[in-house]
Amino acid sequence: MLAFILRRALQSVGVMLAVGVISFAMFRFAGDPVNQMVALDTSEAQRAEIRASLGLNDPVPLQFARYFIDAAQFKFGVSYQFRQPVSMLLKERMPATLELATCATVLAMGFGILLGIYSALRRDSFLTKVLQAVSLIGISLPTFLIGILLIYLFSVILGWLPSFGRGEVVKFGWWSTGLLTVSGLKALIMPSITLGLFQMTLIMRLVRAEMLEVLRTDYIRFARARGLTTRAIHFGHALKNTLVPVITVAGLQFGSVIAFAIITETVFQWPGMGLLFVQAVQNVDIPIMAAYLLVVSLIFVTINLIVDILYTVVDPRLRATVGRAA
Amino acid sequence: MTDLPAPAPRQSLIARAIDSDIFYSFRRSKLTMVAAAIVAVLLLLALFAPLFVVQDPFDPRQLELINSRISPLWTADGQRPFLLGTDEQGRDIFSAILYGMRVSLAVGALGVAFAAVLGIGLGLIAGYVGGAVDTLIMRIADVQLTFPAILIALLIDGVVKSALGNHLDASTTLLVLVVAIGLSFWVQYARTVRGSVMVEKNRDYVAAAQLIGLPARVIMLRHVLPNTMGPILVIATINLALAIITEATLSFLGSGMPDAMPSLGTLIRIGNNYLFSGEWWVVAFPGIALASLILSINLLGDWLRDALNPKLR
Numbered sequence: 001m002l003a004f005i006l007r008r009a010l011q012s013v014g015v016m017l018a019v020g021v022i023s024f025a026m027f028r029f030a031g032d033p034v035n036q037m038v039a040l041d042t043s044e045a046q047r048a049e050i051r052a053s054l055g056l057n058d059p060v061p062l063q064f065a066r067y068f069i070d071a072a073q074f075k076f077g078v079s080y081q082f083r084q085p086v087s088m089l090l091k092e093r094m095p096a097t098l099e100l101a102t103c104a105t106v107l108a109m110g111f112g113i114l115l116g117i118y119s120a121l122r123r124d125s126f127l128t129k130v131l132q133a134v135s136l137i138g139i140s141l142p143t144f145l146i147g148i149l150l151i152y153l154f155s156v157i158l159g160w161l162p163s164f165g166r167g168e169v170v171k172f173g174w175w176s177t178g179l180l181t182v183s184g185l186k187a188l189i190m191p192s193i194t195l196g197l198f199q200m201t202l203i204m205r206l207v208r209a210e211m212l213e214v215l216r217t218d219y220i221r222f223a224r225a226r227g228l229t230t231r232a233i234h235f236g237h238a239l240k241n242t243l244v245p246v247i248t249v250a251g252l253q254f255g256s257v258i259a260f261a262i263i264t265e266t267v268f269q270w271p272g273m274g275l276l277f278v279q280a281v282q283n284v285d286i287p288i289m290a291a292y293l294l295v296v297s298l299i300f301v302t303i304n305l306i307v308d309i310l311y312t313v314v315d316p317r318l319r320a321t322v323g324r325a326a
Numbered sequence: 327m328t329d330l331p332a333p334a335p336r337q338s339l340i341a342r343a344i345d346s347d348i349f350y351s352f353r354r355s356k357l358t359m360v361a362a363a364i365v366a367v368l369l370l371l372a373l374f375a376p377l378f379v380v381q382d383p384f385d386p387r388q389l390e391l392i393n394s395r396i397s398p399l400w401t402a403d404g405q406r407p408f409l410l411g412t413d414e415q416g417r418d419i420f421s422a423i424l425y426g427m428r429v430s431l432a433v434g435a436l437g438v439a440f441a442a443v444l445g446i447g448l449g450l451i452a453g454y455v456g457g458a459v460d461t462l463i464m465r466i467a468d469v470q471l472t473f474p475a476i477l478i479a480l481l482i483d484g485v486v487k488s489a490l491g492n493h494l495d496a497s498t499t500l501l502v503l504v505v506a507i508g509l510s511f512w513v514q515y516a517r518t519v520r521g522s523v524m525v526e527k528n529r530d531y532v533a534a535a536q537l538i539g540l541p542a543r544v545i546m547l548r549h550v551l552p553n554t555m556g557p558i559l560v561i562a563t564i565n566l567a568l569a570i571i572t573e574a575t576l577s578f579l580g581s582g583m584p585d586a587m588p589s590l591g592t593l594i595r596i597g598n599n600y601l602f603s604g605e606w607w608v609v610a611f612p613g614i615a616l617a618s619l620i621l622s623i624n625l626l627g628d629w630l631r632d633a634l635n636p637k638l639r
Contacts, residue, residue: 015469018469026485136621136624137617139624140621140624141621142571142578142617142620143575144574144575145594148594148609148613151601152601152606156602156606163602256474260476262476263476263575263579266579278579278580278581281483281484281579281581282580284487289481289484289485293481300473301472
């Protein structure tokens with residue numbers, strides 16, 4: 001078990017190293033960092049001075065080591081556009097993205113599980129067919145179209161919800177939250193729905209498939225034979241066994257929710273990391289791009305690691321196969 | 327004594343296609359037929375766009391400011407010949423959609439083709455050669471699979487543009503997008519092909535081909551590859567929809583096709599700016615075109631997956 005965790009953790013470190021190399025290569029070789037920092041009338045001598053002060057004349061392995069040590073301490077250099085340390089910008093933007101991603105995941109899980117149970121239990125009802133059709137359309141519509149549609153409905157026509165921004169935020173140290181003000185909550189509704197819709201259809205389909213599978217098993221039949229109420233069978237026995245894979249998938253999906261937040265944040269001008277990244281891509285602000293890649297990879301890799309370890313803790317069968325494979 | 331059944335008469339290719347199981351399952355599903363019809367109509371409209379448009383929407387000389395902000399034909403202020411209305415610059419929306427769909431389909435199809443060639447090639451090599459090469463290729467695939475394709479495409483797009491300079495002309499941008507999409511979608515092909523190759527490699531026909539001294543390259547391409555094509559076709563169809571979505575998303579985010587040669591995604595980004603001034607048609611119709619294109623391709627992909635899956639017959 002311990003050996004498995006260690007090997008798995010080493011793998012994650014390997015992935016992070018690989019991402020680090022890519023991110024360094026971007027930082028160093030895509031475009032000339034000096035050209036991005038100076039004005040047109042900067043003299044050659046001044047340029048050479050900046051080049052030296054940035055350490056760009058050192059051997060590449062030394063530069064890589066320096067970049068890596070800095071990155072491990074969350075020092076990502078200075079943004080070309082904002083002339084501020086990238087780590088500060090990311091820190092400022094991170095709460096917005098994490099709040100949005102969490103809300104979207106909670107929404108997706110809540111509604112996804114509910115609708116999934118419903119469509120598994122009432123397989124032939126009209127509403128189930130509607131749900132199936134809507135989920136197919138939900139998967140086919142690109143995220144940004146859903147966002148635009150919502151804005152048109154609720155901001156332009158009805159005027160109920162704000163179409164951009166986070167509303168008023170409350171600060172706790174460096175963390176800013178929009179969850180405590182009315183305007184903040186109102187601003188959160190449409191982006192969360194837009195971001196969570198895809199995960200919701202995914203979870204709904206998963207819960208439905210798992211429920212249908214579980215309802216056919218012998219222990220459910222036995223529970224019926226014992227004369228348990230339908231409610232106890234469905235929610236006490238069937239649902240409980242459905243939830244393990246659902247929670248795994250939702251956990252693994254949290255990373256992609258953060259990545260997909262790029263699109264949602266652009267549609268709603270949500271001041272998070274994703275919007276920062278999109279603007280960085282447009283303005284060729286390599287330090288931000290490289291740092292975003294590193295931070296998001298770290299989140300991804302950590303989540304995958306935790307889910308993998310939890311899985312082996314929860315399910316003894318997996319431990320057995322891992323042992324045999326080794 | 328029973329007679330042997332008479333050998334079936336040789337049929338022409340078309341007759342055989344009409345007689346096949348796949349065509350039968352196609353005819354039985356009304357939804358698939360509707361989807362196929364929509365895809366066919368959209369493809370034809372895009373392919374022969376110059377025949378259907380009232381103006382070349384991206385030639386500034388053909389635009390008249392006097393025709394700007396006209397609403398669709400069926401509304402009170404509609405004007406001929408602008409079926410779906412015009413935008414701020416007097417550009418006919420219908421014409422813009424047809425030209426935009428051409429770009430979207432071209433980027434999507436080329437991107438999928440690039441991804442398929444890359445993935446199939448690497449998958450064949452990984453599966454057939456095995457060993458360290460296999461480990462290396464599949465490890466890269468594993469790492470890449472951790473990240474969503476859209477993020478990878480966005481990164482590649484950004485890096486290439488910063489390496490080549492930020493002001494590329496439209497056709498170079500198109501190529502950059504094709505490469506970005508290809509590099510983000512190859513993993514699935516590589517994994518599928520590698521899996522099938524590992525199975526096929528131990529079959530007698532491969533041993534026979536090796537015995538008569540055929541080179542590995544010929545065995546891979548001529549003998550193993552054709553036996554792995556079924557699932558590849560299904561992946562390619564579903565990936566076409568994904569590639570079109572990815573391109574549209576990149577263009578919507580502003581790092582895809584430029585305004586001078588817009589795809590559907592670019593048109594939606596431009597139209598989105600007029601949402602609040604009441605000109606809903608500038609964004610609505612490109613959106614509907616994109617959604618129906620993707621939905622129909624997805625439906626075709628779903629059907630193809632079921633039709634080619636022998637377990638579901």
